[in-house]
Structures are given as C-alpha cells and as structure tokens.
Amino acid sequence: MNNDKVYLLKKIKAMKSRMNTGIMLRSILNLMIIGAALCVAVEAYSVFRPFYHAHLTAVVILLISLIAGITVGVLKCRGMKEAAGLIDSHGMKETVITAYENMDKEDYISVMQRADAAGRIREKEDEIKQPLNVGVIRILGLICLLLVTLCLALLPAPSKQLAEEQHEVKVEAKAIEEEIEKAIEELESIDKEGLTAEEQQKLEEMMESLRASQSELEGASSMTDINQAVQRLDYKYADIADVLSQMSEQVANREMNEKEEGEREPGASPTPTPVTMANNQSQSSNSPQQAGGNSQAGQQLANASQQMQNHISGNQNGNNQQAQNGQNGQNGQNNQNGQNGQNGQNNQNGQNGQNGQNGQNGQNGQNGQNGQNGQNGQNGQNGQNGQNGQNGQNGQGGQNGQNGQNGQNGQNGQGSGQGQSNTGGGGSTQHDYVSLPNATGNDEALTGTNTGGRSEYSRYENGIGWTGQKTDPKSVIGEYTERAYEGIQNGRYPAGMEDVIKEYFSSF
Amino acid sequence: MSDFEEMQGKILACEKEISKEIIGQREVIRNVMLSILSGGNVLLEGMPGLGKTRLVNTISHVLNLSFKRIQFTPDLMPGDITGTNIMMKDESGSGFKFEPGPVFANIILADEINRATPKTQSALLEAMQEHLVTVGNVSHTLPEPFFVLATQNPIETEGTYPLPEAQLDRFMLKILVDFPNRNELKGILGLTEGFGSEPARQVLNGDELKSAIAMVRDVMVADAVMDYILDIMMATHADNKYIREGASPRAAQAIVRGARAKAFMEGRYNVSFEDVDYLAYPVLRHRLVLSFDAVSDGITPEKLIADMIKECRGKMQQVS
Numbered sequence: 001m002n003n004d005k006v007y008l009l010k011k012i013k014a015m016k017s018r019m020n021t022g023i024m025l026r027s028i029l030n031l032m033i034i035g036a037a038l039c040v041a042v043e044a045y046s047v048f049r050p051f052y053h054a055h056l057t058a059v060v061i062l063l064i065s066l067i068a069g070i071t072v073g074v075l076k077c078r079g080m081k082e083a084a085g086l087i088d089s090h091g092m093k094e095t096v097i098t099a100y101e102n103m104d105k106e107d108y109i110s111v112m113q114r115a116d117a118a119g120r121i122r123e124k125e126d127e128i129k130q131p132l133n134v135g136v137i138r139i140l141g142l143i144c145l146l147l148v149t150l151c152l153a154l155l156p157a158p159s160k161q162l163a164e165e166q167h168e169v170k171v172e173a174k175a176i177e178e179e180i181e182k183a184i185e186e187l188e189s190i191d192k193e194g195l196t197a198e199e200q201q202k203l204e205e206m207m208e209s210l211r212a213s214q215s216e217l218e219g220a221s222s223m224t225d226i227n228q229a230v231q232r233l234d235y236k237y238a239d240i241a242d243v244l245s246q247m248s249e250q251v252a253n254r255e256m257n258e259k260e261e262g263e264r265e266p267g268a269s270p271t272p273t274p275v276t277m278a279n280n281q282s283q284s285s286n287s288p289q290q291a292g293g294n295s296q297a298g299q300q301l302a303n304a305s306q307q308m309q310n311h312i313s314g315n316q317n318g319n320n321q322q323a324q325n326g327q328n329g330q331n332g333q334n335n336q337n338g339q340n341g342q343n344g345q346n347n348q349n350g351q352n353g354q355n356g357q358n359g360q361n362g363q364n365g366q367n368g369q370n371g372q373n374g375q376n377g378q379n380g381q382n383g384q385n386g387q388n389g390q391n392g393q394n395g396q397g398g399q400n401g402q403n404g405q406n407g408q409n410g411q412n413g414q415g416s417g418q419g420q421s422n423t424g425g426g427g428s429t430q431h432d433y434v435s436l437p438n439a440t441g442n443d444e445a446l447t448g449t450n451t452g453g454r455s456e457y458s459r460y461e462n463g464i465g466w467t468g469q470k471t472d473p474k475s476v477i478g479e480y481t482e483r484a485y486e487g488i489q490n491g492r493y494p495a496g497m498e499d500v501i502k503e504y505f506s507s508f
Numbered sequence: 509m510s511d512f513e514e515m516q517g518k519i520l521a522c523e524k525e526i527s528k529e530i531i532g533q534r535e536v537i538r539n540v541m542l543s544i545l546s547g548g549n550v551l552l553e554g555m556p557g558l559g560k561t562r563l564v565n566t567i568s569h570v571l572n573l574s575f576k577r578i579q580f581t582p583d584l585m586p587g588d589i590t591g592t593n594i595m596m597k598d599e600s601g602s603g604f605k606f607e608p609g610p611v612f613a614n615i616i617l618a619d620e621i622n623r624a625t626p627k628t629q630s631a632l633l634e635a636m637q638e639h640l641v642t643v644g645n646v647s648h649t650l651p652e653p654f655f656v657l658a659t660q661n662p663i664e665t666e667g668t669y670p671l672p673e674a675q676l677d678r679f680m681l682k683i684l685v686d687f688p689n690r691n692e693l694k695g696i697l698g699l700t701e702g703f704g705s706e707p708a709r710q711v712l713n714g715d716e717l718k719s720a721i722a723m724v725r726d727v728m729v730a731d732a733v734m735d736y737i738l739d740i741m742m743a744t745h746a747d748n749k750y751i752r753e754g755a756s757p758r759a760a761q762a763i764v765r766g767a768r769a770k771a772f773m774e775g776r777y778n779v780s781f782e783d784v785d786y787l788a789y790p791v792l793r794h795r796l797v798l799s800f801d802a803v804s805d806g807i808t809p810e811k812l813i814a815d816m817i818k819e820c821r822g823k824m825q826q827v828s
Contacts, residue, residue: 102728
C-alpha cells in the first residue's frame with residue numbers, strides 16, 4: 001500500500017515538472033515574441049528617425065521580455081494538485097487528485113481509493129504523457145522576429161548616422177552644461193552681503209547669462225550649434241571674469257576707504273593703490289581678519305574670476321595651441337603689476353578673449369609695457385578687446401592710444417569710448433609726415449632749389465602714412481550697417497560675433 | 509474481495525435483475541438505483557404505460573422491500589396516505605388506535621401525484637424528508653429504508669395540481685421516462701404477452717441496502733470536484749434571463765450523494781467530474797424555475813443545465 005503512495009507521488013511530481021517546464025517555455029516564448037516585435041518596431045523606427053539608443057533599447061527590451069517571461073512562468077507554476085488533476089484528464093476519473101488529497105489518510109476507503117488510482121495509472125502509463133505544448137509556430141515566429149530585428153539593426157541608414165551625431169552633440173553639450181552649472185554655483189556661492197545692489201544685480205545678470213547658455217546648449221542639435229554656443233560661452237566667461245575682477249577691485253577699494261576712515265590717523269603710511277590693495281588681498285587670502293565682510297566677498301569674486309578663467313581654459317583643451325595660450329593668460333592674472341604686461345604679451349598668441357583678460361592685467365601695470373598688452377587685445381577675436389582699450393587708457397604714450405583704437409574695433413561700447421579718448425591724449429596727427437632728405441627719395445618729386453646742404457620739406461597728402469579723407473560717420477553708418485548685416489547673413493564673420501556686430505551698429 | 513467490492517457487485521446484480529423485468533430504460537433504472545442508494549426520492553415523469561409502476565414493483569421485489577402503491581386522485585385525503593386514528597372498542601374499553609396508511613412501507617409509489625390536491629400532496633412532505641408521519645400529536649417513524657417514487661403525466665394537465673416548489677425540492681431526482689424504441693417495445697411485448705422471460709430474483713434485503721447506503725456515503729469527493737459542484741450550483745443563481753429561481757442547497761446535496769452513488773455503482777471510490785455532470789440533469793431539471801422568457805423562447809431546463817456545465821468546465825480548465 002505504501003508503494004502505491006510512493007508511486008503516485010512520483011508520477012505526480014514528474015507530471016508537475018513536465019507541466020511547469022511547458023508553462024515556463026510558453027511564457028518565455030510568448031513574452032519574447034512580444035519583446036521581439038517591439039524590437040523590430042524600435043529598429044525600424046531607428047531606420048527612419050534618429051534614435052541613437054535603438055540597439056541598446058532593443059537589447060533591453062529582449063532582456064526585459066525574457067525576465068518577464070521567466071517571472072510569469074514562475075508565477076504560473078502549478079502545484080502537485082494541478083499535476084494530479086492533469087493526470088486525471090487522461091481518463092482517470094479524478095482518482096489521482098482524490099488520492100493525492102487523501103494521501104495522509106489510512107482508512108480503508110482511502111487506501112482502496114489510492115490503490116485504485118495507482119492501478120489506473122499503471123494501466124495507462126504509456127498514454128499519460130503530457131506534451132510541452134511549446135508550439136513550433138511560436139518558435140519560428142520568435143526566430144523570424146529576431147532575424148528581422150538583426151537585419152534592421154545592421155541596415156545602414158542616414159538617420160542612424162544622424163542619431164550618432166546628435167548623440168555626440170548631446171554628450172558634448174551635457175559636459176559643457178555641467179561646467180556651466182559649476183560656474184553658476186561658483187557665482188551663487190559669492191557672499192552678497194559685501195556687494196552693492198548694482199554689483200548683486202551684475203552677478204544675477206551673469207548667472208542669467210550662463211543659464212541662457214545652458215538653455216542654448218540644451219537646444220543644440222549639431223556640432224556647429226555647440227561650437228557657436230561654446231564660442232559665445234567663452235566670451236561670456238571672459239566677460240564675467242573681467243567684470244568679477246573689476247568688482248573685486250571695487251570691493252577692495254571700498255574696503256580700503258573704510259579702513260582709512262576707521263584709522264584717520266595723521267602721518268599714516270601712504271594709502272596703497274586700489275590695484276595693490278586688490279593684489280595684496282589676493283595674496284593674503286589667508287588673513288580674513290584684515291579683510292572683514294568686504295574682503296571675503298572680494299576674495300570670492302577674485303576666486304570666481306579665476307574659476308571663470310579656468311572654464312575658458314577647460315573649453316580650450318581640445319586645441320593644444322589655445323590651451324597653451326590660455327595658460328599664459330592665467331599666469332598673467334596671477335602675477336603682479338608690471339609683469340602682467342609681459343604675460344599679456346604671451347597672450348598675444350591667443351585667439352580668444354583670454355587676451356582681453358590680459359589687457360586688464362595691463363591696467364595694473366605702471367609703464368609702457370601695458371601698451372603691449374593692449375596690442376595683445378588687438379589680436380583677440382572677441383569682446384575682450386574692448387577691455388584692452390581700457391588698458392590703453394592706463395598706458396602712457398601714443399602706443400597705448402593705438403591699442404585703445406584696436407579695442408574700439410574689436411569690441412563695443414566700453415572699448416570704443418576709452419580708446420578714442422586715448423587717441424586724443426597721444427597727440428596723433430591727421431596723417432604722417434614724409435621726410436625727404438637729399439640722398440633719398442625721388443628727385444622728381446622734390447620742389448624748390450638745392451640750397452647746398454640745407455634741406456627742405458613739404459607735405460603731400462599721398463604719403464604712406466596718410467590716413468585718407470575724413471568722412472562724417474553719419475553719412476556712412478547706414479551703408480556700413482547694411483554691409484555688416486549682409487555679412488552676418490552670408491556667414492562672413494566668425495561664429496558668435498553676430499550679436500556683437502549687431503550690438504555695435506545698433507549703438508550708433 | 510472487500511465488502512465494498514462485494515456490495516458493488518450486488519448492486520450491479522440488482523440492476524441486472526431489474527433489467528429483466530424492464531426492457532430498455534437503462535438510464536431510468538440506473539437513476540432510480542442511484543436515488544435509492546443515496547436515500548433519496550424520485551419523481552418519474554412520463555406517459556402512461558411506460559412501465560413506471562412495473563419498475564417500482566420490480567425494484568421492491570429485487571431489493572426485498574415492502575411496497576405500497578397510492579393512486580393519487582383529486583378526492584384523496586391526507587389521512588388516506590398517512591393513516592388515521594380510529595376508535596376501537598374491545599374488552600378493555602374503547603379508545604383511539606392509529607391505523608397506518610399506505611405510506612408505511614419501504615417503497616411508496618405515488619402514482620400520478622399531481623392529480624391530488626396540494627393538501628394531500630403535502631401530506632407526503634414530512635414523510636419524504638423526515639421519514640416521519642405525524643397524526644394528531646403523535647409522530648410515527650416510517651420503516652427504513654424509505655423511498656417515495658412518484659409519477660406524473662406531463663401532458664394531461666387539466667384537473668391536475670402542479671407540485672409546489674417545496675415539494676418538488678424533496679424529490680432528489682426527476683427522471684424522464686421516454687418512449688421505448690422499436691426493439692425495446694418488442695421486448696416489452698415479448699415479456700408481457702408470454703413469449704417467455706426469466707423473472708427477476710431477489711438480490712438484496714433491507715439491511716444490505718442500508719449497508720450499501722452507508723458505503724456510498726464513504727465514497728470520496730476531491731476538493732476540485734466539490735468546487736465544480738459549487739460552481740454549477742452558483743451558476744443557477746447567476747444572472748440569467750431564463751432562470752427565475754435557482755436551485756436550493758438541497759440540490760447540491762443531491763448531486764454529491766448521487767455522484768457518490770454513481771461512482772460506487774461503477775466500482776470507483778471517488779467521484780469524478782463526469783459523475784457530477786451526469787447527476788446535474790436529474791437533480792436540477794425540476795429545481796430550476798424558468799422565467800417567462802425561457803418558456804417563450806422554448807428554452808428547456810436541460811438546455812440551461814448543459815450551458816452551465818459547459819461554462820463551469822471551461823472555467824475549471826482555465827484555472828488549471
């Protein structure tokens with residue numbers, strides 16, 4: 001009798017295993033067919049529309065469908081009772097399930113019933129075979145769908161190339177966005193208590209400007225967009241760094257004034273210049289007790305300015321030459337006074353706003369070498385050149401004035417006004433003088449008589465230094481503006497300079 | 509051979525003996541035997557002359573049980589069935605003595621039960637359910653085993669009193685007696701008109717029958733089968749425009765008992781789904797109260813039961 005029990009349990013277990021295997025296979029196949037169909041849809045979509053992660057998505061879908069199939073299979077797994085019922089479906093008249101339910105009972109009817117069930121199974125042992133019912137069509141369907149997916153994945157299509165490009169753009173843009181975010185955080189971390197309302201407003205505007213760049217990068221759809229945005233961003237960084245540096249100096253000045261008012265002692269040591277103060281402050285950043293609230297803000301501004309410079313450097317890492325130049329600029333900022341001018345000269349090789357920053361350093365200088373810095377600004381390609389014009393103002397001599405004029409050309413409002421002023425200060429004439437000593441020049445061009453040792457000179461408005469006729473700007477500004485806008489439309493100007501040009505002409 | 513198997517053999521032998529007297533009607537014989545083994549009462553519905561009375565008579569003979577026939581007529585009174593107290597006078601004096609009616613027998617044939625008035629019909633209620641008869645203040649126990657086999661004519665409805673639902677519910681099975689086919693009819697003629705036949709012999713007695721009834725109660729019912737029975741029962745109460753009233757719990761009991769009896773007669777120790785399906789028709793057909801829609805659409809109880817079985821089977825297969 002006990003043999004019947006063992007025999008029944010063995011048969012029921014075997015049926016359960018077989019049944020659950022079939023259920024598991026069917027579940028996996030069913031869900032993988034659905035997954036494969038989705039993969040086909042995804043890959044087909046990627047053929048017509050840019051979808052960079054199509055392959056990854058397809059693989060993930062297949063994996064998910066596999067896992068889901070296994071999960072469903074596990075959830076659908078049947079127990080011994082169901083297996084017994086399945087055996088009964090082979091004409092056992094529910095003897096097996098009844099025997100299984102009463103397996104623990106040992107009364108006469110249960111024992112006889114169990115024996116009856118075991119006997120019936122033995123009689124029909126060959127007939128009781130449960131097929132897996134996986135289905136050939138199911139398997140073929142899955143294979144076909146996978147093959148179609150593979151073909152679509154390998155099929156070359158313009159949209160796939162486009163998707164790759166867009167992906168690169170996104171990656172690039174994201175990296176820059178993160179950098180911008182850091183810059184914004186740096187600005188946000190500045191202690192605003194030591195700043196005036198105007199300075200705070202400027203800070204807000206800087207952050208707003210950087211956020212605008214973030215938005216611009218988010219909407220970038222090509223590398224060209226990215227490059228343009230990066231150029232504009234570089235300009236912004238440089239501009240922000242410059243403004244921050246100025247603000248730092250202003251803060252230092254205010255602090256110095258406050259200190260003077262606080263001391264008010266006769267015979268006190270000479271008041272340090274604002275520049276020296278700012279630099280000293282920069283050097284003595286570990287002495288907050290001297291700086292107080294303002295010096296803390298000033299230090300933060302100086303740090304932020306340095307960070308902005310670093311961001312520019314970071315943007316130039318792709319080009320060795322630019323990176324090298326940028327590094328030079330950074331050195332210039334860190335150095336003191338007259339040496340800044342030399343560093344600025346290094347930046348003469350630079351191709352971006354870093355030069356402008358050097359121009360600002362030139363402002364800190366005290367000799368003609370600052371003028372060289374201004375000249376560096378002339379080499380710059382963006383708005384920092386205007387800042388160089390300001391350097392020219394600080395320089396001495398006509399050379400500085402000339403730099404200022406360059407600043408006018410390169411940038412807008414600020415550089416323009418100050419550069420013109422320097423031009424006047426330098427005493428420049430309308431045109432060059434041409435000296436014609438006796439032994440040089442073309443005799444035919446000489447007038448007068450040979451006085452025997454005495455030389456004469458005359459002036460002509462056709463010399464090599466003649467600047468030409470002067471024209472009223474109002475009479476040509478319209479034409480120039482029109483040309484400028486045509487140039488913008490035709491793409492003649494470097495990317496990112498369009499707004500600068502527009503702003504320049506709209507300032508008249 | 510175990511007692512169980514021996515009894516199974518005897519019951520099958522009874523069936524065989526009955527078949528000697530009743531030509532054809534195998535399903536009717538089987539259902540009557542199922543009802544007897546389940547301790548239930550049977551309502552036989554069929555045209556006159558189909559051998560209903562002969563069937564009951566043969567069964568009582570084979571089972572060696574006492575048999576009484578009551579012809580129900582409109583003027584039949586309850587006392588005519590149950591018996592009554594009559595005044596007796598002897599040397600010791602006079603008094604009332606209960607005179608048992610024809611209900612006091614093992615097998616009662618209530619012939620054309622729908623011809624009696626409801627009052628008389630209801631006189632059988634207590635006897636059928638409780639196996640008791642109460643006259644005055646005294647209850648009298650009926651002999652065991654006790655079965656009521658009632659007949660009714662489906663076509664002659666004039667002057668009849670349809671059985672109330674409560675009384676119909678007391679009948680475990682309602683068995684339809686169909687007209688025999690040509691060969692069966694020939695066999696009937698040969699049997700009754702003296703072409704020679706072997707008379708049915710007695711196989712069981714009352715005690716053995718009671719023992720068989722006890723054995724039937726031991727037949728096992730798996731949970732799945734029980735659930736299936738419940739599904740069918742609940743299906744009779746589901747929203748169905750053709751069913752005005754579903755079956756009572758007594759119907760579920762009847763199915764379980766009948767299915768056990770069927771399994772027993774077939775030599776099994778457990779009830780199968782097929783047993784349930786088989787019993788669902790005779791158990792439910794008189795318990796389903798059809799709606800006017802069913803009548804107007806010509807829907808029969810058998811059709812509704814078949815639909816319910818199909819539905820429940822489908823649901824069961826889905827679950828498994």
